[in-house]
Every structure is written in C-alpha cells, then in structure tokens.
Amino acid sequence: MADAHGASDGTARIVVLGRQGSGKGTQADLVAGHFRVPHISSGDAFRAAVHAESSVGLEAKGYLDRGELVPDGVTIGVIRERLSALSVNAEGRPGGFILDGFPRNLHQAEALSEMLGDQGLDVAVNLDASTEEVLKRLSARRVCTQCGAVYNLVDRPPKVAGTCDACGGPVTQREDDTEAAIRRRLEIYESETAPVLNWYRGRGLLATVDAMGPPDEVAQRFVVAVESARQGKPA
Ligand code: AMP
Numbered sequence: 001m002a003d004a005h006g007a008s009d010g011t012a013r014i015v016v017l018g019r020q021g022s023g024k025g026t027q028a029d030l031v032a033g034h035f036r037v038p039h040i041s042s043g044d045a046f047r048a049a050v051h052a053e054s055s056v057g058l059e060a061k062g063y064l065d066r067g068e069l070v071p072d073g074v075t076i077g078v079i080r081e082r083l084s085a086l087s088v089n090a091e092g093r094p095g096g097f098i099l100d101g102f103p104r105n106l107h108q109a110e111a112l113s114e115m116l117g118d119q120g121l122d123v124a125v126n127l128d129a130s131t132e133e134v135l136k137r138l139s140a141r142r143v144c145t146q147c148g149a150v151y152n153l154v155d156r157p158p159k160v161a162g163t164c165d166a167c168g169g170p171v172t173q174r175e176d177d178t179e180a181a182i183r184r185r186l187e188i189y190e191s192e193t194a195p196v197l198n199w200y201r202g203r204g205l206l207a208t209v210d211a212m213g214p215p216d217e218v219a220q221r222f223v224v225a226v227e228s229a230r231q232g233k234p235a
Contacts, residue, residue: 015112015121020185040099043100046070065176069192109200122226123225125207145172
C-alpha cells in the first residue's frame with residue numbers, strides 16, 4: 001500500500017467503529033500493519049479472558065454468549081490496562097494504536113477521551129456497511145479458535161475446510177454469531193453505539209469509509225482517511 005504522506009511512524013491514534021460484520025477486525029489488522037501500531041481489540045481481549053477462565057473472563061462470558069455489552073466498569077478497566085502498556089518513543093510521546101470494538105457507548109467514549117488526555121485521538125473511522133450486508137457476512141464468518149484469523153465461507157474460505165491457513169488450528173463459527181445473538185448485537189449497536197458516531201462527529205474527529213468491496217480496497221480508503229485527518233491536525 002502506498003504511504004503517500006510518510007505517516008507510518010507508529011504514532012497514529014485511531015478508533016475504528018462500525019456495525020458487527022463491517023470488517024473492523026480485518027481492517028484494523030491491515031491498517032495496524034501499515035501504520036506500525038498495535039491492534040487493540042476489546043472483543044479479542046474478552047475472548048482470550050474467557051478462554052483463560054480469568055476473573056474478567058468469568059465475569060464477561062455470559063454477556064458475550066448473549067451478545068450483550070460487558071459492563072463498563074470491567075470493559076474500561078481492560079482497555080485502560082492495554083493503553084497504559086503502550087510503549088513511549090524516543091521523544092517521550094506515547095505510541096499509537098488502533099482500537100477496535102471500543103468505545104461502544106457514550107460513557108466509554110468519554111472514558112477514552114479522559115484516558116488519552118492532551119494527545120487525544122487522530123480520527124475515529126466509521127466503516128459503513130448496510131445491515132443487509134453485515135447479516136450476509138456474519139452468517140458466513142468463521143474464525144480460527146487458535147490464532148483468531150478470520151475467514152468468510154463465501155469469498156475468503158480457508159484452503160482446507162475447517163483448518164486455519166495460518167496456524168493449522170480449527171476454524172469454526174463464533175459462539176456469538178448465532179442468529180439470536182447477531183440480532184441482539186445489532187440492536188445494541190443502533191441504540192448504544194450509533195450515538196458514539198455523532199459524539200465524534202461533533203468533535204470533528206469522525207471519518208466515514210465505505211466498507212463495501214474487497215478488504216484491500218477498503219484498507220486503502222481507510223489509510224487515506226487517516227492520513228488526511230492527521231494532515232489536518234496541528235503538530
Ligand atoms: P466483538 O468481537 O467486538 O464483536 O466483541 C464481542 C463481544 O465482546 C461483544 O458482543 C461484547 O459482549 C463484548 N465487548 C467487546 N467490546 C466491548 C465493549 N467496548 N463494551 C462492552 N462489551 C464489549
């Protein structure tokens with residue numbers, strides 16, 4: 001991918017928003033590689049905690065299974081810990097990140113703003129995909145239970161059915177990709193998360209990217225949106 005503005009210096013600070021199935025995880029991985037920043041996913045953090053049966057995992061499991069939001073106290077604590085572990089560069093500036101799945105309501109957006117302090121955020125990117133499209137994608141989505149690689153049975157299946165191309169682990173449907181949990185997650189998105197878009201829009205931080213089409217093309221649009229937001233920001 002072209003790096004037209006030389007911004008791949010590990011300092012980009014990005015939030016990615018969008019409906020379940022809009023491609024947040026896939027795009028966050030691609031864009032994290034481009035900008036050399038860590039991909040922090042609240043959903044992955046919770047799934048790892050559930051798998052490890054840690055105290056956070058035991059608390060979160062029922063919410064994940066039902067497709068509901070884990071209470072803010074737990075979620076904000078998990079993200080605060082991840083952000084405070086970010087490395088600081090030679091000039092003493094904290095490193096960048098791409099945050100996927102957080103914030104998911106206004107209280108979390110305010111907590112994030114307080115955590116980031118003066119450095120703030122470069123941009124919140126809204127991956128725009130219709131409900132019809134995400135329903136199609138979610139029913140075909142499969143993930144590797146070992147390394148988290150994401151597949152789609154329609155246009156990106158694993159080379160050997162049920163087996164991860166990357167690590168050979170088992171590729172299955174996510175437990176919360178059942179019809180009932182998908183419906184619940186999309187309802188919660190409309191009531192709790194959609195207002196977060198307006199919250200960022202009001203602060204001049206929202207960029208909307210068309211999430212339709214092949215992942216590489218979406219990623220190119222995503223990179224352009226981040227670079228133009230960073231150019232518009234005072235150094
Ligand atoms: P995701 O992989 O982002 O779809 O997240 C999977 C599940 O993890 C969600 O359905 C919630 O149960 C939980 N989760 C992830 N991020 C958050 C968040 N920011 N706030 C509350 N719950 C979350």
